[in-house]
Amino acid sequence: MESSFLTAIFLPLALFIIMLGMGLGLELDDFKRIFTEPKAVTLGLLAQLIMLPLVGFLLATIFPLTPELAVGLIIIAACPGGPTSNLVTYLAKGNVALSITLTAISSLITVFTIPLVVNLAMQQFLGAGTTLQLPFIETVIRIAVITLIPVALGMILHAKIPTFAATIEKGVKWLSLFFLGLIIAGLLIRERANVASFFLQVGWVTFTLMVMTMALGYAIAILSQLSQPKATAITIEVGIQNGTLAIAIATTLLNTPSMAIPAAIYSLLMFLVSGVFAWWMQRRPAAQA
Template sequence: MIDNPLIETGLPIALMIIMAGMGLTLTVADFRRVFTFPRAMLVGTAAQIALIPLLAFGLVELLGPSPAIAVGLVIIAACPGGTTSNVFTFLAGGNVALSIVLTVIASLVTILTIPLFANIALDLYANTDADAPVRLPLVDTVVQLAVIVVIPVALGLFVRARFEEVAAWGERFVSVFGLVVLGAIIAAIVFQTRDQMWTLLSQAGPSAVALNVGGITLGFLSGYLGGISRRDALTIAIEVGIKNGTIGLMVTLSLLNDAEMAVPSAVYGVLMFAFGGLLAVYGRRTRGRDEAGA
């Protein structure tokens, strides 16, 4: 278990700063462009909100990890994308406006779906023999996530609309801050679970890799089957594959108070940078070929 005031208090505050940074990247025009042609937005939202959590349940049944790892895997799958997905979309030459809108929509909707999927996973995998079942309180979780996600994003959007120079500076600061926070929390988890770390990694590593690769593949397939452009399909693949690991860590560490359940979010948070880099290279190369053939 985690009993660390820095994590219990500092992690939510850090996440609020990160979500405010996401708001600093938004303009009303971003939303207008995407809603004019909503097919890609609808396909990407369905893949993020419903399909990848269902994939996580399937992987748990297939790979059979420990109960804590199983619950943690479902929780990270249920998390939205973050500002990192927007950065990788830019590097890959994807549709940045679509990426931002998908991130914001998923961040708002998953306020409701994270506790739903988490409690299903707890009932299926962690509470089977428990005298006192572990539950993620629905109302408290929704309220806490709303305060941490919705209000900071709205504040960031307001600042961007009124004070563009401040927003440009803040956006750069928050991007670095988010990486530092993620690294610090991962280090804390490694220290907290150091006696079990190799066992947990052996269980969480294959599951996290499978979820990352499966999510990216799911994103591409959803885009192609939805009849959208290759650029938008790539954007959806990045958005589905790159998760906001900080939300997963907050849910598992601050709300569920379980370091073992946090391991999939920590492992995924590291792996996604490697896969995001590969997607960026792929996007650049395919865009170059498309432009050459045009």
């Protein structure tokens, strides 16, 4: 699969479908939950928008990564939660409403934070003299267009024709996973000469990023005396990021496919890690939401 075909056709289509699927399950009340459950929402957003990138910078500094792979790790850490987190939260007996709210609000906020975090990463790992950067205003507009428009369309369908939206929502989510798989396969095929090396370099650091941030997210929620279902939702939100958006930023906005490798490997491992966590939570006694 050629990189130009991958980035020109499959990436925008996959991202559109993923964000449309998220919008189909959203309503305005999901955004209002920050006022009705401020403690849980605020802690979840702090864990995702501040703690996650900080841990990403720490690991990118500690692990022996090339500058491009280090920046790629920060890109995935700067992205919002992925819509798949809502399904995993349900399977883990977590608070699904909180999970949906955190995914929705983080998707709005990261439109503005992604260029700041990624530019800082490029300055740190590529050097102060690097010419590669994300123009703030242009990047905000482009990310908003590829993420917020399909979300808004999905929300309109949910509000105007809820039966139709509910009918196609599950199919849209499975289709988005199919396209994500194609994108990951395309990237790995393109970089097939370096795949083994990339897995050795990035596999452990992406695994550590997920496990470490999920453990910290769970600990913060429990120490803040949130219920177990809310703690579960926050844990999964910091463990499942929007890998498709990260790949789009690396390959389309930065035109550096090697920076997308951490996101591709992360997207593969996140199902394993979150699946084990969901299995563990299912075996625990039911807790009050």
